[in-house]
Amino acid sequence: MFIWLEALTAKQALLMSYLYESLTRQNLDVVITTRQYDYIIGIFKNRNIPFIIVGKYGGETLKEKLQQSLQRQIRLLDIAIKHKPDIHISFVSPDSTRVAFGLGIPTILLTDTPHSTYVNKLTIPLANCVIAPLCTKESWEKYGYKGDVFRFFKGVFEVAWTAKFKPNKSELEQLDLEEYNYIILRTEEKKASYYSSYASRYSEPTFTVKLLDYIIEKLKMNIVFFPRYKEQRDYVSSRYGEKVIIPKESLFLQHLEYYAYSVITGGSTLAVESALLGTPSITLFPRKLETVSWLKSLNFPIFQITDPFNSFQDITRLLRKAEEYRKNTSKTLKNLEDPIPLIVKEVLNLSNIHG
Structure with missing residues (x-):
């Protein structure tokens, strides 16, 4: 067959x-x-x-x-x-x-x-x-x-x-990172049909610029940045240079997620993955997601903010306290x-x- x-x-x-x-x-x-x-x-x-x-x-x-x-x-x-x-x-x-x-x-x-x-x-x-x-x-x-x-x-x-994931620090070593001292940031899918009404609210290739500024200036943490489009990559690379790490090749991302201080994404997959692994994660997806709400009800460390423009302080508050939300999720994960x-x-x- x-x-x-x-x-x-x-x-x-x-x-x-x-x-x-x-x-x-x-x-x-x-x-x-x-x-x-x-x-x-x-x-x-x-x-x-x-x-x-x-x-x-x-x-x-x-x-x-x-x-x-x-x-x-x-x-x-x-x-x-x-x-x-x-x-x-x-x-x-x-x-x-x-x-x-x-x-x-x-x-x-x-x-x-x-x-x-x-x-x-x-x-x-x-x-x-x-x-x-x-x-x-x-x-x-x-x-x-x-x-x-x-x-x-x-x-x-x-x-x-x-479910069967086993963390390995080799991916961190490739990028010269230390555990719990970096934030993963994934951009929004700006060109997708579901983002069209939100994309008109800003002219930059990505709305994550304000977040990047905050993490660099206030939290003083490394950022591993994953763009979705060439325009996002070029814009962030030009604006921040070596202040932001943009991997050129695909990595075994789950290892980076496991050891991250926090994970933020304009979509949902990275947030869900990271929360399942116990890493505090934030999704900025513009619509409420059933999967995220359900995982939150099971006490996985996942948060959703649907309007990052008007709720920026909520994002920064979660980031400042991210380490408090980290959990050992292995037992709960086995029940899924x-x-x-x-x-x-x-x-x-x-x-x-x-x-």
Whole structure:
């Protein structure tokens, strides 16, 4: 049996790399498609996972996004015809889901974002199975998604690679860092559709400039900066020079997260990962996230501030007290469900139904 996986972000690359290993242990053939974006390629290379690059990130405008999507679909069609996959799995990728549906390939979708209205409309109705964290169930129902197609698990997707994590200080040594004496800062996904209304509020490539100034001038800590786009990298590099560390290559980031004083991100994945590992983390994602609220209720050290412009003092207060929030989360983490076994189970179920 041949399985086709698609990964469009760093988080998805990590998840699909672990899923790849589980599926190949079942003696299944697997191909992974991805795109040229962010730290995806480095993640696959670091983990020795084979992949095929198809296209790149769509850009800022609707026209650019649509053009890139259509071009990717044509190339994905050729790949799917060549490999003849029996089942397709993606993290709600509109491109690969559309191609799989058009070719009659059964599809499993993974998702933890009920709020992604446009993407969900393009993907969820085409799925044979949708796997999501149980904490998002109520939100899915509010958006009108119900039925037997959903499978829920008592965890978050990040458990797949944090549950068995063992920290190593070698990544710190590469960057000449000392434990608990640096902050990881990840920018917002400014070009994403869900950020459009917020992006108009500032002209800089990233809103994290004020935070960078505060950390450098007030906290006197090292900063490891992870941009999402070239414009963000160039802007911060030009403004701060050697005051900010910007890794040129993909790292085993979880090791850096574990030993960080704190982690701040404009998205959610780094915050969730870090909190699962016990590191105080802050997400500045502009909408309330079910996964973050749920982890917070379980006493993981994670905080969400949806408006960094009007709540800057809340961010600095959390940063000043970050060390007080650090926790040993190993016991709590063991109680969370790893989604990989459920995904593999659904693959086998689908193969029996459609085989």
